[in-house]
Amino acid sequence: xxxxxxxxxxxxxxxxxxxxxxxxxxxxxxxxxxxxxxxxxxxxxxxxxxxxxxxxxxxxxxxxxxxxxxxxxxxxxxxxxxxxxxxxxxxxxxxxxxxxxxxxxxxxxxxxxxxxxxxxxxxxxxxxxxxxxxxxxxxxxxxxxxxxxxxxxxxxxxxxxxxxxxxxxxxxxxxxxxxxxxxxxxxxxxxxxxxxxxxxxxxxxxxxxxxxxxxxxxxxxxxxxxxxxxxxxxxxxxxxxxxxxxx
Amino acid sequence: xxxxxxxxxxxxxxxxxxxxxxxxxxxxxxxxxxxxxxxxxxxxxxxxxxxxxxxxxxxxxxxxxxxxxxxxxxxxxxxxxxxxxxxxxxxxxxxxxxxxxxxxxxxxxxxxxxxxxxxxxxxxxxxxxxxxxxxxxxxxxxxxxxxxxx
Amino acid sequence: xxxxxxxxxxxxxxxxxxxxxxxxxxxxxxxxxxxxxxxxxxxxxxxxxxxxxxxxxxxxxxxxxxxxxxxxxxxxxxxxxxxxxxxxxxxxxxxxxxxxxxxxxxxxxxxxxxxxxxx
Numbered sequence: 299x300x301x302x303x304x305x306x307x308x309x310x311x312x313x314x315x316x317x318x319x320x321x322x323x324x325x326x327x328x329x330x331x332x333x334x335x336x337x338x339x340x341x342x343x344x345x346x347x348x349x350x351x352x353x354x355x356x357x358x359x360x361x362x363x364x365x366x367x368x369x370x371x372x373x374x375x376x377x378x379x380x381x382x383x384x385x386x387x388x389x390x391x392x393x394x395x396x397x398x399x400x401x402x403x404x405x406x407x408x409x410x411x412x413x414x415x416x417x418x419x420x421x422x423x424x425x426x427x428x429x430x431x432x433x434x435x436x437x438x439x440x441x442x443x444x445x446x447x448x449x450x451x452x453x454x455x456x457x458x459x460x461x462x463x464x465x466x467x468x469x470x471x472x473x474x475x476x477x478x479x480x481x482x483x484x485x486x487x488x489x490x491x492x493x494x495x496x497x498x499x500x501x502x503x504x505x506x507x508x509x510x511x512x513x514x515x516x517x518x519x520x521x522x523x524x525x526x527x528x529x530x531x532x533x534x535x536x537x538x539x540x541x542x543x544x545x
Numbered sequence: 546x547x548x549x550x551x552x553x554x555x556x557x558x559x560x561x562x563x564x565x566x567x568x569x570x571x572x573x574x575x576x577x578x579x580x581x582x583x584x585x586x587x588x589x590x591x592x593x594x595x596x597x598x599x600x601x602x603x604x605x606x607x608x609x610x611x612x613x614x615x616x617x618x619x620x621x622x623x624x625x626x627x628x629x630x631x632x633x634x635x636x637x638x639x640x641x642x643x644x645x646x647x648x649x650x651x652x653x654x655x656x657x658x659x660x661x662x663x664x665x666x667x668x669x670x671x672x673x674x675x676x677x678x679x680x681x682x683x684x685x686x687x688x689x690x691x692x693x694x695x
Numbered sequence: 696x697x698x699x700x701x702x703x704x705x706x707x708x709x710x711x712x713x714x715x716x717x718x719x720x721x722x723x724x725x726x727x728x729x730x731x732x733x734x735x736x737x738x739x740x741x742x743x744x745x746x747x748x749x750x751x752x753x754x755x756x757x758x759x760x761x762x763x764x765x766x767x768x769x770x771x772x773x774x775x776x777x778x779x780x781x782x783x784x785x786x787x788x789x790x791x792x793x794x795x796x797x798x799x800x801x802x803x804x805x806x807x808x809x810x811x812x813x814x
Contacts, residue, residue, distance in 0.1 A: 561778065581774065584767070584770045585770075585771070585774070587767065588767040588768070588770065588771060591763055591764075591767055592798060595760070595798060595801060595802045595805070596801075598805060599801065599802075599804070599805040601740075601743065601744070601747070601805060601808075601809045602804070602805055602808040602809060605740045608740045608743070609740065612738060616738070631722070635715075635719045638715050638716075638719075639716070639719075642712050642715070642716070645712075690730070690734050691734065
């Protein structure tokens with residue numbers, strides 16, 4: 299075993315197909331693994347050589363699109379971004395992302411997730427937007443102003459934070475860390491005119507105040523968005539601790 | 546009903562079971578779990594405490610009967626739990642107030658690989674450890690008073 | 696959405712934080728009162744009644760009762776709201792407010808009687 303570059307790992311893949319049966323089961327697939335093999339590589343090998351019927355979503359294979367989110371050994375991760383070697387052990391359990399309805403096998407339904415996102419108007423709200431042909435001037439921003447929201451704009455909507463959040467686990471009306479993080483992204487953007495209305499959007503029983511800084515969202519985020527930071531900063535504005543920076 | 550349908554009925558949400566395991570996501574998730582648990586425990590204790598002290602209104606005998614019930618070894622151990630949980634809940638609560646006001650979390654910036662989140666830093670996290678240590682100290686002091694102060 | 700009727704959620708959370716911090720101070724005083732004399736004797740009926748007859752202590756206890764009740768029952772309300780989201784469940788969560796008021800009334804009764812204000 300020592301010195302050998304290739305070994306085998308057992309993938310336990312969650313299988314479910316409502317069209318066929320109500321039962322779910324785990325399919326065991328032995329896949330060859332090298333130092334650089336990712337979980338996605340393993341799943342595609344399984345799909346190619348062992349069972350082509352495995353349902354899986356993926357696209358860019360480089361942690362840029364956010365499609366391949368799944369629960370790997372109990373934690374929501376991107377399959378393309380998780381190396382088998384970092385997981386340890388001889389068995390890797392792949393399950394669909396929790397808190398999302400399952401469509402089939404490892405594929406989940408993101409419509410509720412996107413609905414929450416759309417509800418907070420995730421775009422720049424600015425009077426000048428109406429004058430698309432006769433814009434008075436560029437929306438200029440200093441590097442400091444950009445830094446206030448830039449990291450939150452890195453969100454790839456992979457849904458890992460939504461899966462990790464304990465409030466999302468039980469509260470169907472809670473928008474989730476991704477939505478709240480994006481709300482902060484737009485609130486903190488100096489080009490945005492949403493102001494207090496943006497804050498009022500989530501100032502209700504199942505809004506931002508059901509976040510308790512469990513930090514699980516930031517822990518699993520693959521892009522360093524740190525939604526927990528955005529949400530706590532947004533709360534400080536709502537409590538009047540931080541004042542509006544003025545436009 | 547199959548597992549899948551059950552899961553879909555609630556959108557495959559982890560549900561209450563998702564609250565129970567605090568070990569998956571680091572110290573802040575543990576703080577969330579512990580704050581809730583201690584909070585509920587203290588609320589139950591508080592209701593019981595208001596009820597037990599109401600025996601004052603029924604005179605000396607009723608009060609002493611209540612003391613017989615509570616000034617026992619088990620009563621003392623329970624009180625030590627209350628001391629520990631209330632210390633933890635208070636100190637961690639102060640830390641939570643700071644973090645929810647955006648203090649101690651670092652500033653937004655330009656993250657780079659390996660993308661460690663600035664909010665999950667040692668500065669605010671140490672509040673949790675301090676809360677645990679102070680709770681332990683308070684429990685030690687409390688047990689000293691309760692078990693040898695007679 | 697799920698708007699509150701009387702107070703906004705951010706105002707309720709402000710109250711939650713303020714009552715939490717304030718309760719910490721007054722409860723600390725309450726505990727210290729049990730330690731100025733040897734713990735065992737501090738629980739004797741006569742000593743306790745003596746404490747209750749002191750108007751400052753009676754007011755302190757009342758303040759603790761109100762602050763901790765608000766903080767605790769609001770916490771419970773938050774937990775219950777997160778667990779289920781049907782309209783019927785959310786409406787019955789207002790039962791926590793009633794429970795809170797009930798506890799405050801019951802505790803105040805103890806304080807008033809023990810203090811002797813009623814006599």
